[in-house]
Amino acid sequence: MKKLSSRAVAAQLILQVLDKGQSLSALMVEVQPKLAEKDVPFVQEITFGVCRVLPRLEWIIRLLVAKPLKGKTRLVHCLLLVGLYQILYMRVPTHAAVGEVVKASQELKLQSFKGLINGVLRQFLREQESILAKVDKNWQTNHPEWFVNKLKKAYPNWREIIDANNERPPMWLRVNAQHSTRDDYAVRLGDNFAKSSQDTTACCVPDCAIMLNNPVAVSSLPDFENGFVTVQDGHAQWSAKLLEPQNEELILDACAAPGGKTTHILEQAPQAKVIALDIEKNRLKRVSENLQRLNQTAEIICGDASQPDLWLEKGVMFDRILLDVPCSATGIIRRHPDIKWLRKESDIAELVKLQAKILNAMWQRLKPNGTLLYATCSILPDENSEQIQSFVENTENAKLVEMDFNGEKVTMKQFFPNAQGGDGFFYAKLVKTDSE
Structure with a gap:
C-alpha cells in the first residue's frame, strides 16, 4: 500500500487534534515510523504551526468558503488549513503549496473536492492583501476566549503572556555537573549555536542551564549519548x-x-x-x-x-x-x-x-x-x-x-x-x- 504524502498526513493529524481531542505530540510519535525521515520535520512544522495560528487561518477560510465544511468534509477543511499555512508561513513555492494539497485530496479519496481546494487557495493568492487586511485589522490572540479571559483577570501583563505563547520556544540544555560545568560545555558547543549570555540572574535559570540560539538535533550535541547534557526547559530545571x-x-x-x-x-x-x-x-x-x-x-x-x-x-x-x-x-x-x-x-x-x-x-x-x-x-x-x-x-x-x-x-x-x-x-x- 502506497504511503500517504506528508501533506495528507498533516491534514489527518490536524483533524484528530481538532475533532477528536488527540495530543499532537503523541500522534507524531505514532506516525513518525510511517514517514520518510526527511518528511518528519515538514509534518511537524505544518501541524504545530496550524495549531499555533488556527483562528487566523479559520477566519480566512470563513471569508472564502460559503458554507462551513462539516462532517465528512472536515478533512477538506484541514487540507485548506495545510495549504494556507504553507502559503503564509513557509518557504514553499505557491504552485507546490496549492498543487500538492490538491494531490493530497486525491490520496485521501476526496477527488470531488479538488476543484474547491484549488479554487479557494488560488482565490486567496489573488486577493491575499485585501483578505489579510480584514483578518488582521485587530490584534488577534490566537487563543480560546475562555483562557484569555482568565489571563486578563489574573495578570496585568496578560498580552505579553499571549504574545510569548505565540512564539517558537528556545531549546534549553541541562549540563550534567558530574561530567562538566556549564561554562566548559558552552565552549564545546561553539559560538555558532551556543547562547553567549551566561548571566543566570538575567533570565532566572539555574547554573546548569544553557539556551541555544537555534534548536539542533540531539545527535549533534557533544557527548549527548554519554550523558553530558539533557534537553530540559530552563525554568523546569x-x-x-x-x-x-x-x-x-x-x-x-x-x-x-x-x-x-x-x-x-x-x-x-x-x-x-x-x-x-x-x-x-x-x-x-x-x-x-x-x-x-x-x-x-x-x-x-x-x-x-x-x-x-x-x-x-x-x-x-x-x-x-x-x-x-x-x-x-x-x-x-x-x-x-x-x-x-x-x-x-x-x-x-x-x-x-x-x-x-x-x-x-x-x-x-x-x-x-x-x-x-x-x-x-x-x-x-x-x-x-x-x-x-x-x-x-x-x-x-x-x-x-x-x-x-x-x-x-x-x-x-x-x-x-x-x-x-x-x-x-x-x-x-x-x-x-x-x-x-
Whole structure:
C-alpha cells in the first residue's frame, strides 16, 4: 500500500487534534515510523504551526468558503488549513503549496473536492492583501476566549503572556555537573549555536542551564549519548534544584515521566534512593531510557499518586517528594500549541480537585521535617497560588519555605513563558513541621 504524502498526513493529524481531542505530540510519535525521515520535520512544522495560528487561518477560510465544511468534509477543511499555512508561513513555492494539497485530496479519496481546494487557495493568492487586511485589522490572540479571559483577570501583563505563547520556544540544555560545568560545555558547543549570555540572574535559570540560539538535533550535541547534557526547559530545571536532594535519602518523583526531573535528582545526589512514579505505563519507557543514557538507577513504578496505598508498602515515608502534579499545561503552550484547542474551561476545576487529592495523599507519606516541592507547568492561579494557599490554611503541619531564585527570595514563584527565558512554571516548597 502506497504511503500517504506528508501533506495528507498533516491534514489527518490536524483533524484528530481538532475533532477528536488527540495530543499532537503523541500522534507524531505514532506516525513518525510511517514517514520518510526527511518528511518528519515538514509534518511537524505544518501541524504545530496550524495549531499555533488556527483562528487566523479559520477566519480566512470563513471569508472564502460559503458554507462551513462539516462532517465528512472536515478533512477538506484541514487540507485548506495545510495549504494556507504553507502559503503564509513557509518557504514553499505557491504552485507546490496549492498543487500538492490538491494531490493530497486525491490520496485521501476526496477527488470531488479538488476543484474547491484549488479554487479557494488560488482565490486567496489573488486577493491575499485585501483578505489579510480584514483578518488582521485587530490584534488577534490566537487563543480560546475562555483562557484569555482568565489571563486578563489574573495578570496585568496578560498580552505579553499571549504574545510569548505565540512564539517558537528556545531549546534549553541541562549540563550534567558530574561530567562538566556549564561554562566548559558552552565552549564545546561553539559560538555558532551556543547562547553567549551566561548571566543566570538575567533570565532566572539555574547554573546548569544553557539556551541555544537555534534548536539542533540531539545527535549533534557533544557527548549527548554519554550523558553530558539533557534537553530540559530552563525554568523546569529549578524543580530538582529547589528539592535539594541528599545522598542516602528516600525520594519520590511523583508524575515522573518522561524522566527529566528524576535524572536531575540523581545527578545531584547519586546515592539517593529514588522512586520514579507515573500513572501512564507507556510514558515510563521514556524514564527508563533516560536513566539508561545517564547510567543511573531508580525504581520505576506505575501507579496513581492520589492512591499511594495501592503501590507503596504501609509505613514507608519519604524524606523528599517532588510533586509535579497533572495540570492544564498552560505554561507550555508555545511548545505544545495544540493545548489551546484540547483544553476546555471545565477541565480546570476538575484538575484543581485532582491536584488537591494528590497533594493530600502524598503529604501523608512525607516524613516529619520532610520537604515537598509542589510544581506545575501551568500559569493559572487556580492550580498554583490558590491551590497552595488553600492547602496550607487547611493543613496544620504544612509550612511554606522560602526559595532562592538567583537572589530573588519568595515562598511561591510563578514563571511566565519568555522569549529569552523558560516556559511557564509554578513552584512552592513545603516542609512538614511535626509528626501530627
